[in-house]
Amino acid sequence: MVDLTKIRADFPILSRKVNGHPLVYLDNAATTQKPKSVIETISNYYETLNANVHRGVHRLAEEATAKYEDSRKKVAKFIGASSPREIVFTRGTTEAINLVAYSWGEANLKAGDTILLTIMEHHSNLVPWQLLAQRKGLHLDFIPVTKAGYLKDPERMIRKFRPKLLAFVQVSNVLGTINPAQDLIRVAHEVGATVLVDGAQAVSHLPVRVKELDCDFYAFSGHKMLGPTGIGVLFSKTALLEEMPPFLGGGEMIKEVFLRESRYAEPPYKFEAGTPDIAGVVGLGAAVEYLSGLGMEVIRQLEEELVSYAEARLAKVKGLMIYGPRRPADRGGVIAFNVEGIHPHDLATVLDQDGIAIRSGNHCAMPLHERLGVVASARASFALYNTKEEIDLLVEGIERAKKVFKR
């Protein structure tokens, strides 16, 4: 049995007050809070071993490098990669996807090729492909979304469009839908496609095993998984990384540099030009350790129970419309909704007066909102430290908002 009080005590920010009320933080899909262990690991890094990595031969440089590479090993193990060499550190999911678009995309796609995406993509898994398509004359096609919030006939669509690249989100940041990643990847490989998975909303909520998924690229962010902002990961298979041209050029990513040409380092270093976010990487290692300590299966079970409770409570609110799958097993830690007659921004402002933090807007998914037929939505998103009492407070807050705005 997991002791939620103990877990909550690990997150210092959860004890602060907002507008005189205890903070109820339900904006975890935007960014999660950080446990003490992550915060302390980062300050400890700066206080005791700050040095540049992979350069100096002095003691601090060696210790910092060891700590940096130790995080790479932890991350590799956490997502079930075959080797730490498959882990490239980036600034976040967005940069990881852009890296693939600029490096793999430029080298492997040609005019007339198709990239298949879905309508439920976050802008970060849409705009980089639009830019690439414009540069190279590619087609963009989209797997539609059903009214219930699932991908519509995804396997048939993959066979129909025979894309060179399939890029999709594992867990939607609006609908919460958990897409059948393994099946989609298998079918995409059957038609010869390369597959990128946006794992930003999956990696701290579900057990992720990239080797079993067999995806070619998997991108995610540290700050949505209890880690610091400014750090993210691109997983890719070693053979692919070896073939890919560099993305950014500079120090760290080279073997030898001459005036007119250079030889590049082996992956993953080939893709880590410049001094990396060392403290970020070290902090991410601590976040992975925290999540692994509890176990991702346990976290998933906790969150599924919580989401199921939240859905049941919200469904009873009159005039409230929930988007996305109604089976908790198909939903990650996200519930987007609208309350009849209340703009999501107004709802979020009223809830903020009670210390409750939710997101309102289009959540960087404008095309999906168009599909839903709304301009914006409100979104409550959960993490392992949220409680049923907090969901009760959310429901009370929504009822209060209904009173404020009643006509």
Place this chain on the structure above:
Amino acid sequence: MVTDIYREEVLDHARNPRNRRKLSQPTAVAQVSNPLCGDTLSLAVVLGGNPPRVREVGFEAEACVISVAAASMLTEKIKGQTEADLAGLTEKEIFSWLGGALTPSRVECALLPLKALREVLKEANLK
């Protein structure tokens, strides 16, 4: 207790917006949007006289309480004003109509109608 940005006057303007209508023959129309949430607001004016004054004004919006209330208040104030008068209208004034208790992230919502007004005047001058 937080100062309530949803005080009765604001809510009244949002529930019963003044001048929320389509003008049949406007001098100019401008549509603006709030990239944060995708809200849209369009403002139409009929200008006439010398110097030209706002004879009629109407707005249409798919927007939050703050934007709609600010638009309603703005349309009431600008009727009969000349372009010179309108140029003197400040952001601060709009905040004061709303009661001045906006949180930073809602400032954009409050200023959406002013953005529309500036656009519509630009549009009118091009004609």
